[in-house]
Amino acid sequence: MSIFQQSRVRLIIGALLLFVIGIAIWVWATAGRESTDDAQVDAHVTQIAARVPGTVANVLVHDNQLVEAGAVLVELDPRDYQVAVDKVRAELADAEANAVAAQSTVPIASTAATSNVLTARGGVMQAQSGVTAGEKEIEAARARLVSAQARLREAEANAAKASRDVERLRGLLAKDEISQQQFDNATAAAQAQTAAADSARSQVAEAEAGIRVAESKLAQAHAGEQQAHAELQSAQTAPSQITATKARAASAEAHVAQARANLAQAELNLQYATVKAPVRGVVSRKGVNVGQVVQSGQPLLAIVQLDDVWVTANFKETQLKEVRPGQRAKVTVDAFGQTYTGKVDSIAGATGARFSLLPPENATGNFVKVVQRVPVKIVLDPGQDPEHLLRPGMSVTPTVYFK
Secondary structure (H helix, E strand, O other), rough: HHHHHHHHHHHHHHHHHHHHHHHHHHHHHOOOOEOOOOOEEEEEOOOOOOOOOOEEEEOOOOOOOOEEEOEEEEOOHHHHHHHHHHHHHHHHHHHHHHHHHHHHHHHHHHHHHHHHHHHHHHHHHHHHHHHHHHHHHHHHHHHHHHHHHHHHHHHEEEEEHHHHHHHHHHHHHOOOOOHHHHHHHHHHHHHHHHHHHHHHHEEEEEEHHHHHHHHHHHHHHHHHHHHHHHHHHHOOOOOHHHHHHHHHHHHHHHHHHHHHHHHHHHHHHHHHHHEEEOOEEEEEEEOOOOOEEEEEEEEEEEHHHHHHEEEEEEEEHOOOOOOOOOOEEEEEEOOOOOOEEEEEEOOOOOOHHHHOOOOOOOOOOOOOOOEEEEEEEEOHHHOOOOOOOOOOEEEEEEEEEEO
């Protein structure tokens, strides 16, 4: 073998050794870690929208301005909402007045109903007493009538006997068998018996008139008793009347509650006319100007929360064999080459393609296997970005260490 051939062999062997050494160094350098350049900085982006419609009266922020939580961003014209608050407040006052009036009628109705029942019961008892008295009076009048009729029969019998005696003595007087005095005495006795009979007839007529008067009084007493029972039945509807009064009072209270709810809603709408920042962050995508008419739910601007940023790294599915939450990581930012430390927070539940607007499908049967990427969330250690240089969307290169 010539010297040239020997040199050529040594060069080939040296190149092979260098290649093997390079492969060994690359394997050693990449062992126990995974890296990807398909990664970006992420942060919470809060979309600010109008909660009520209105005309923009003032815009107090501009693009890329840092605002604190609670800072006023946009003011809508509040006059319409102030008028609504005043109107509902007046309706609430009216409802409260009606409720007070309705509540005050409840005890009055209860007392009046109880008094009416007691009065009606007393009227029934009085009417029943009148009926009893009328019945007794009729019985007494009938007894007097019977007695008067007995006396009339007796008087008529005596008068008839006296008249017969006078007629018999008249014949004796004509024969001078009796004295004129005896005849006059008999005549006087007959007249007295006739007068007694007339008196008895008057007493009978008076007793009959008394019966008619007593019957009239009894009829009036029965009518009064029926009226008293009717009044008692009407008074006994008091529980229903009280229930109706309480229902009206409850309805008035419900109207008060409804008016209070309307007032609360009107006051909320008035508050919503002032749009405030819910979080601390940087104003972005401002699309609102003074004089613009906005609708409820219309986006006005966005706030990017730079106090809480993280990295979303899209690793190939073949790189996730050893990746676990809690593993340390380093993130190099392409914008200024600075490296940050952090750790793996979590691994997404599906590949990025599954969350796309049109997920891939294999309906035709033509399949080409493509390595999928799975998002991995990497959180940075606190205190590394005090100036908030990291911005969502920046490209970074994260490296996850297994050991």
